[in-house]
Amino acid sequence: MRAGARPVRAAFPSQVPSLDGWALREERQEGKAMRAVNLTEMPDGFMVLAGNDRSQAATMVLQSHGQNSSLESQHAESDQWLLVLSGTGRAIVAGEEVRLRPGLMLLIEAGEPHEIRSDSEAVLRTVNIFSPPAFR
Numbered sequence: 001m002r003a004g005a006r007p008v009r010a011a012f013p014s015q016v017p018s019l020d021g022w023a024l025r026e027e028r029q030e031g032k033a034m035r036a037v038n039l040t041e042m043p044d045g046f047m048v049l050a051g052n053d054r055s056q057a058a059t060m061v062l063q064s065h066g067q068n069s070s071l072e073s074q075h076a077e078s079d080q081w082l083l084v085l086s087g088t089g090r091a092i093v094a095g096e097e098v099r100l101r102p103g104l105m106l107l108i109e110a111g112e113p114h115e116i117r118s119d120s121e122a123v124l125r126t127v128n129i130f131s132p133p134a135f136r
Contacts, residue, residue: 039085042125048135056133060126062089062118078134080108082116087124089117100124 035050037057046068048058060082062068082091082105089100094112098104108114118124 039127051130051133053132055129055131056135058128058130058135060116060124060128062087062116062124064118064121064123066118066124068116074111074113075108075130075134076111078130078132079110080134081129081131082106082108083127083129085125085127087118087122088120089124090119091116100126 037049039059042059042061044061044063046058046060048056050057056078060068084100084102084104084106086102087100091098091100091106091108091114093106093108093114098106100106100116116124116126
């Protein structure tokens with residue numbers, strides 16, 4: 001780990017919801033727009049689904065042995081929470097490696113260089129939350 005770096009934060013929730021694909025819909029309730037995302041048929045690659053001025057949701061789908069980013073990837077102003085829905089892989093965050101598997105939730109802090117890879121024959125599917133939004 002680099003000098004002064006904080007340890008990578010990863011956690012396993014006791015139950016992970018079953019999310020089978022995606023579709024965005026907006027509903028009005030008491031004058032406010034509510035955004036609901038149904039994750040059926042998630043497309044390959046990285047896709048921003050929804051967001052507002054404070055946060056942003058995206059999916060990332062990597063085919064077997066696929067790589068999403070290089071170690072130069074970083075979000076200078078945004079934290080990223082990555083939740084693994086299915087598949088396995090590895091993340092290298094600020095020089096520290098973390099095994100990715102269903103149920104793992106990983107925090108990649110603003111400015112930390114990182115790389116995400118699928119390392120099996122199974123497709124790696126993740127949901128990602130950025131705060132504040134990283135992509136405009």
